[in-house]
Amino acid sequence: MKKNGFNPINLPEWKHLAQHCRRIRNVHLRDLFARDSRRAQKFTLSAEGLTLDYSKNRVTSETMRALFALARACGIAKARRAMFSGQAINRTENRPALHIALRHISGGPILANGTDVMPEVKRVLRQMDRFSRAVRENAWRGHTGKTIRNIINIGIGGSDLGPAMAYEALKPYAKRDLNVKFVSNIDAAHLLEAVRGLDAAETLFVVVSKTFTTQETIANALSARAWCLARLKTEKAVKKHFVAVSTSTEKVREFGIDPENMFAFWDWVGGRYSLCSAVGLALMLAIGPENFNRMLAGFHAMDQHFLTAPLNKNMPVIMALLGIWYNNFFNAQTQAVLPYSQYLARFPAYLQQADMESNGKSIARNGKKVRWQTGPIIWGEPGTNGQHAFYQLLHQGTKLVPADFIGFGRPVEELGEHHAMLMANFFAQTEALAFGKTAGELAAEKIAAGLIPHRTFEGNRPTNTILAARLNPAALGKLIALYEHKIFTQGAIWNIYPFDQWGVQLGKELAGKILPELQVARPAKLKHDSSTNALIKRFRAMQKK
Secondary structure (H helix, E strand, C coil): CCCCCCCHHHCHHHHHHHHHHHHHCCCCHHHHHHHCCCHHHHCEEEECCEEEECCCCCCCHHHHHHHHHHHHHCCHHHHHHHHHCCCCCECCCCECCCHHHHHCCCCCCCEECCEECHHHHHHHHHHHHHHHHHHHCCCCECCCCCECCEEEEECCCHHHHHHHHHHHHCHHHCCCCCEEEEECCCCHHHHHHHHCCCCHHHEEEEEECCCCCCHHHHHHHHHHHHHHHHHHCCHHHHHHHEEEECCCHHHHHHHCCCHHHEECCCCCCCHHHCCCCHHHHHHHHHHHHHHHHHHHHHHHHHHHHHHHCCHHHCHHHHHHHHHHHHHHHCCCCEEEEEECCHHHCCHHHHHHHHHHHHHCCCECCCCCECCCCCCCEEECCCCCHHHHCCHHHHHHCCCCCCEEEEEECCCCCCCCCHHHHHHHHHHHHHHHHHHCECHHHHHHCCCCCCCHHHHCECCCCCEEEEEECCCCHHHHHHHHHHHHHHHHHHHHHHCCCCCCCHHHHHHHHHHHHHHHHHHCCCCCCCCCCHHHHHHHHHHHHHHHC
C-alpha cells in the first residue's frame, strides 16, 4: 500500500495510460473484433464459478498491460494483504476492515489488534443457527404461545440494504410460510404498511443497530414496540417478540430485550459490508442456516481468489481497472449495473451504498483534496424492464455509460421459454451496444434517407458480461464479494479511505437541530439560512391547517 501522500496522477503509469487513451479513444469495437478473431477468448476470465467476458470494452492488450502496471505501481498486492491481515486500514477511525473474517470458513486465525476474532465470529454464527432453527421449527413461540409467522427487520443503510437485497435474491430458497419484511425509512408509512393486517402474537421484530442509537431505527423500533404492546397488553411480550443485533447490551436491556437475545457484531465491520454477520439474521431466518452457510462459502471462495490470484487473472482487479479506465480517462460519470434476474432487483441499490458510500470521497489519505475523479454514480434496474426505460440513452444518448450485465445459465424456476427470451435480450443488448448499426447497413435495408440518422446506432458502448450457472446462495456470495473487492481496489488506486462514511454525518446533525423547531409550539428565533427558515415556517403553517 502506498504512503498517504501518494498521488496517482503523477505516476508514470497514469501518464502513460492518458497518452494511450488519446491514441485509441476513437478506435471502434467493430475494428477491434475484426482485427482479432481470438479477442473474446483473450478477454474472458472464469473464476470460482463466475465468468467475466470483458472483450466488449474499449481496450487492447496494450491497454490491459498498462492498467495492470498502474495497479502494481499503486501497491494493490500489498493493500489486499494489509486488509486480510487485519491492519487498521480504516485510518480515520483507526480500525481494521475485516468483513472477510465473517465468512472465513476454511479455518485459521484472523487477527484484529493482535486478537484472533474467529472464535467470537463462530460463536455468533452458532447463536444465529440455534435461534433460526428454533423459530423455523416452531420451538420459539410468541408470548401467547402462537407460532411466529412474520419477521420484520428494522434497520437502515447496511443494516437494511444487505439483508433485504439478499432476501429478494434468495427468495426461492426461503421458508415460504414465514412472511419476511424490511423496514428502514423514518417515514411512518414504511412501518405502518409492514405491520398492516399482521397479528402481533405471530410477529417477531429484529432490530439492527450497532449502537442502538441510530435515530431512524430506534424511532421505528419504539413505534413497533408500542404497536406490539397495544395488542399484547404486557411489557413481558417484548422478550418474545423482539431480538437485537447490536453491541450495546445496556441500550438493548433498556429497550426491554433480553440480552440473551442480542446478537453481537464488531466495530471492524462496516455496515455496508456486514451482511455475513448477525446483520443477516433475518436472512438466515428466511433461508435457513444451511443456505446461509452456502452463501458464506461463496463469499469466501471469491475472497481467496482476490487474495491469491495474480493481478492479470484477478476478476475484482480487472473490473476495478476497467472502471478506472472509463472513470478517469474517458470521463464517464456513472456505471450501470443491469442484472437480468428479477430476483436481483435490489442488487443495484445495494451496490449504490457499497460503492458510493465507500468511494464517494474527495479527500485523499493525506488529508488533501484530490485532483482526480473518484467513485462513479452507480445505478441500474433489472432487465428487461430497463430496456423499456433508459436503454434509449445507453444506445443513442450523448453520455458514455459503461455497464455490467449479469446473467445466469439456468433459471431458479422454469416457466416455458421465459428464460431463453430473457437471455436472448441480454446477449442482444451487449451486442447492440458494442457494434451498433451503421448508416450503410440501414441504407442497404432500404430505410428512408430522412430516418437513417435517427435509426443509426453508433455502438462502441462498453459492457462487461458476468455469467453464473444459476442464482443460488453460493453464487450470490461470490457476486457480492466480487464487487466488494472491486470497490476496495479502486479506492486503493484513488488513494482514498473506502471504509469510513463521514459524509453522512452533517445532515444527521442538522436534522437533530431542526427537529425541536418543528415540534415546539413557539420555537426560538430560527437561525438557519433564509430558505431553510422559510421552509420550516411553511411546514409549521401546513401542520396548523
